[in-house]
Amino acid sequence: MSVTLADVAARARVSAATVSRVLSGNYPVAESTRARVLRAVEELEYVVNGPASALAxxxxxxxxxxxxxxxxxxxxxxxxxxxxxxxxxxxxxxxxxxxxxxxxxxxxxxxxxxxxxxxxxxxxxxxxxxxxxxxxxxxxxxxxxxxxxxxxxxxxxxxxxxxxxxxxxxxxxxxxxxxDNRGGARQLTAHLIGLGHRRIGCVAGPSGRTTTAERLAGHRAALAAHGIEDAPRRIEHGAYDRASGYDAARELLRRDADLTAIVAANDTAALGVCAALRDQGRRIPQDVSVAGFDDLPFGTDASPALTTVRLPLQxxxxxxxxxxxxxxxxxxxxxxxxxxxxxxxxxxxxxxx
The missing domain is CATH 3.40.50.2300 (Response regulator)
Incomplete structure (x- = not known):
């Protein structure tokens, strides 16, 4: 027997009208209620507007x-x-x-x-x-x-x-x-190590995301391959934006003022890192090297131009x-x-x- 809207409503302990509102997306619904309805839809494998064959x-x-x-x-x-x-x-x-x-x-x-x-x-x-x-x-x-x-x-x-x-x-x-986020991050950190950097800070992305985990794993793999300590104090998580890069860089430098390089989760966060360094009177790259990820168009116009990892986005x-x-x-x-x-x-x- 086909699962009905009423079945979903009963499972989620809401009215059929609430289920309809969640699925239509046209009315405000509390996030906890929305999550409960969507969970019921998934558990019951409810297909909106009839059987899958009709949709196909x-x-x-x-x-x-x-x-x-x-x-x-x-x-x-x-x-x-x-x-x-x-x-x-x-x-x-x-x-x-x-x-x-x-x-x-x-x-x-x-x-x-x-x-x-x-x-x-x-x-x-x-x-x-x-x-x-x-x-x-x-x-x-x-x-x-x-x-x-x-x-x-x-x-x-x-x-x-x-x-x-x-x-x-x-x-x-x-x-x-x-x-290949992991391979790209490993290349990037290995590049810094090849330049003689041993005290490398990492502005990682938000916790609990697959891209963050992959890029952080690549960074750590490069450190391990060269016998460099993977120090938790040199890693700071944050969103993929300029403000988070700025705040994370300041925190990393507070913990270890002798960092000679910082790798950022993406190019946008790297711009925030650069701003934080300039505000502290540190020169890039003479005092601290900075690298990003993604190779977004503005990276070549940054001052100095940003070392990064190019992903084939186009x-x-x-x-x-x-x-x-x-x-x-x-x-x-x-x-x-x-x-x-x-x-x-x-x-x-x-x-x-």
Whole structure:
């Protein structure tokens, strides 16, 4: 027997109207209530608007692009490249309508958008950025992805780890484009070590995110390979923004005023690190070398130009768009890992003696 809206309401201990409000996203609902309803939807494997077969047979021209931050250039480049491919789609169905959904990094909002896109019978969903490491969040995401693919929606995970979809039933409708965050971070820290740096601070990303874990693991692997102490006092977590980079750098320097280099979670945070150093009268790179990650466009215009790790964001977004429209063959095993490239510029130099 098909699961009904009333079944979901009973499981979540709310009214059917509240379930409808959560799924429509058109009315304010308390976050705790929203989470309870979405959990009930996942547990009961409720499919909005009828059985999955009907959804598959009547998919729309809509493609959802789910990002963390609409203002972050990282996501802007990815989404723009996806949309360019969608606008050039030829053949049956022609162009697709791209709808960009910003989650603010919230796993709950991400699940809400996936449910809404399923309800709108999206022909494809491109899910970008890092994922939550919480086991409950991972299970909920896997269930949502399984429902989408079962409904005939193509799903592309862009910038997610290769094992994100490990709990999703094997399907030709799901592809993963993973970045080599760990390898890139290892290259970056090894570059600093090669310049003679031994006291290296790390402005890591937010705790509990897969990208943060991968980049931090690469940093630590480089330290271990060269016999350098992995000191917790030289690691500070924060958001992927300039203000967090600024605050984290000040805290790291308070703990260890003799740091000779700082690696940041991304280029935006690296700009905050540079600002904090300048405010303390420290020169870059003569006193402290600074490095970022992602190779966002403003990095070459920074003063000094920022040493960083280049991720192929444009290529990744374009491939995601072609996979979403069926114009590129799914990679072997459903997963492709895109290489990271070290970009050495003027913000890093030999460690002072």
């Amino acid at each position: 047979a009547a998919s729309s021209d809509l493609v959802g692009i789910v990002v963390h931050d609409l203002a972050d250039p990282f996501f802007g480049i990815l989404a723009g490249a996806v949309q360019t491919e969608l606008s050039g789609a030829a053949g049956p169905g022609g162009e697709k309508l791209a709808v960009v959904c910003g989650t603010g990094g919230s796993p709950e909002r991400e699940l809400t958008y996936l449910t809404l896109l399923q309800r709108q019978r999206a022909s494809a969903v491109v899910l970008t950025g890092s994922a939550s490491q919480d086991a409950g969040d991972a299970r909920a995401l896997a269930a949502a992805l399984a429902r989408l693919t079962a409904a005939g929606t193509r799903v592309v995970l862009c910038g997610r780890p290769a094992d994100t979809a490990r709990d999703v039933p094997d399907t030709a409708s799901l592809s993963t484009l993973a970045f 290529e990744a977004g374009a491939r995601a768009g072609r996979l979403a429209t069926g114009r590129e063959q799914r990679p072997p095993g459903g997963v492709a890992t895109l290489r990271a490239e070290l970009m050495v510029r003027e913000s890093t130099a030999v460690a002072y003696s």
